Amino acid sequence: MPAELYGVKAVDVHAKIKLLIDGLVNITDTTGEFLMTLEDGRVIDTKGWNDWVSKSTVHRTVDLVNLQTTISQTDVSQEWTHGIGLLGLWQYYELTGDAEYLAIIENWFRDRFAAGGTTKNINTMAVFLTLAYVYERTQNETYRPWLDSWAEWAYHDLPRTRHRGFQHITYLEANKDQLWDDTLMMTVLPLAKIGRVLGRPHYVAEAQRQFLLHVQYLCDRPTGLFFHGWEFTQDQEGSSTSTTGHNFANARWARGNSWVTMVIPEFLELLEPDTNSANADAIGLFLRDVLDAQCNALTKLQDPSGLWRTLLDVPVEEGSYLEASATAGFAYGMLKARRKRYWTGNTESAISAVKAVLDNVDERGELLNTSFGTGMGHDLQHYKDIPVTSMPYGQxxxxxxxxxxxxxFM
Incomplete structure (x- = not known):
């Protein structure tokens, strides 16, 4: 095993990951700026981990008094931000086998289950991808009813768009008849994984259909990139034209694209047990081509720094700032796709992105230049105005x- 590759030492990468984990479990919203207040009075902390502070993993000083005050004023939060955070921890646990990280994950779920769960929507489904992996590894039967309940909701009861797409319903918005890139990562992939671990192939088949539908309406064919969202619209009575919908601001938004880059290799890996199925093989080949087109487009839009802009095809001079979380997502998806032989492109762009990510982890373990959670924009300025702050998904x-x-290095 080499100790250094591309000018980067393995020991330094491990050190950065541990810094990022330390930063992850210490993220707090000290101003209340990122709290989400629901109509029923609940307050969702979309930025911090609330009471997820493990003494075994927190190595720097935390103001526990102020943190506890925040906890007492908020719901025991479960959002997509936490879902991505859990997945990052799970992957480091898989690599290292360090039981400490598995304990953090299981303790997080223990606290949420004790609180009685939360509202089911596209984003809150995200945490169950990691739980499915944990259940598969531990066979802890207390997890199975949660996986069953949430997957059955997604399969049967999640609101649908025209053509039965998964409507991107969230805590605050119904987003009627809307398809978003994010949905593939937050709900479709968890449903597929749960289908695998519970032996329910109809979940996997539904996930396949959702991938095809989302690609149909979100892929920008001339560029190979993806628009952030699509909305089905009703024809106006008496109109001489017939339209099926629109892509809002036609925003080729970086993090939305990064969800696609990340989720396709993950889904292709889930499909591998079905390689003898002609249907799965055809869908797999199609998704490989989609990923190839997107990655080829991305390599041409990368900044010399190794980062990508928050609006991929809009210059920095026009307000499209360099964004690190999407860059990390692109690096992950490209590297995994190459390792699994789903994509045959050059890894030079991904390695450059990894180095940029390393450069953007500060001494506190915070990934700098991470844009806050981003709703659907009706113009490009919306994306330019999103603030930059540390977030669990960035970490x-x-x-x-x-x-x-x-x-x-292996």
């Missing part, structure tokens, strides 16, 4: 990119 996407990079 986790960086962890995932660096974990995948460490596999290069």
């Amino acid at each position: 986790a996407m960086a962890i995932m990119a660096l974990v995948e990079f460490l596999r290069q």
Whole structure:
């Protein structure tokens, strides 16, 4: 095993990952700026981990008094931000076998289950991808009813768009008749994984259909990139034209694209047991081609720094700032796709992105230049105005990119 590759030492990558994990479990919203207040009075902390502070993993001083005050004022939070955070931790646990990280994950779920769960929507489904992996590994039967309940909701009761797409319903918005890139990562992939571990092939088949539908309406065919969202619209009575919908601002948004880059290799890996199925093989080949087109487009849009802009095809001079979480997502997806032989492109772009991610992890373990959670924009300015702050998904996407990079050393 080499100690150094591409000018990067493995020991330094491990050190950065541990810093990122330390930063992850210490993220707090000290101002309340990122709290989400629901109509029923609940307050969801989308930024911090609330009471997820493990003494065994927290090595720097935390103001536990102020943290506890925040906890008492908020719901025991479960959002997509936590879902991606858990996945990053799981992948580092898989790589190292260090039981400490598995304990953090299981303790997080223990606390959520004790609180009685939360509202089912596209984003809150995200955490169950990691739980499915944990259940598969531990066979802890207390997890099975949760996987069953949430997957059955997604399969039967999740609101649908025209053509039965998964409507991107969230805590605050119904987003009627809307398809988003994010849905593939937050709900479709968890449903597929649960289908695998519970032996329910109809979940996997539904996930396949959702991938095809989302690609149909979100892929920008001339570029190979993806628009953030699509909305089905009703024809106006008496109109001389017939339209099926629109892509909002036609935003080729970086993090939305990174979800696609990440989720396709993950889904292709889930399909591997079905390689003898002509249907699965055809869908797999199709998704490989989609990924190839996207990655080829991305390599041409990368900044010399190794980062990508938050609006991929809009210059920095026009307000499209360099964004690190999407960069980490692209690095992860490209490297995994190459390792699994789903993509035959050059890894030079991904290695450059990994180095940029390493450069953007500060001494506190915070991934810098991470944009806050981003709703659907009706114009490009919306994306330019999103603030930059440390977020669990930024930490986790960086962890995932660096974990995948460490596999290069094996």
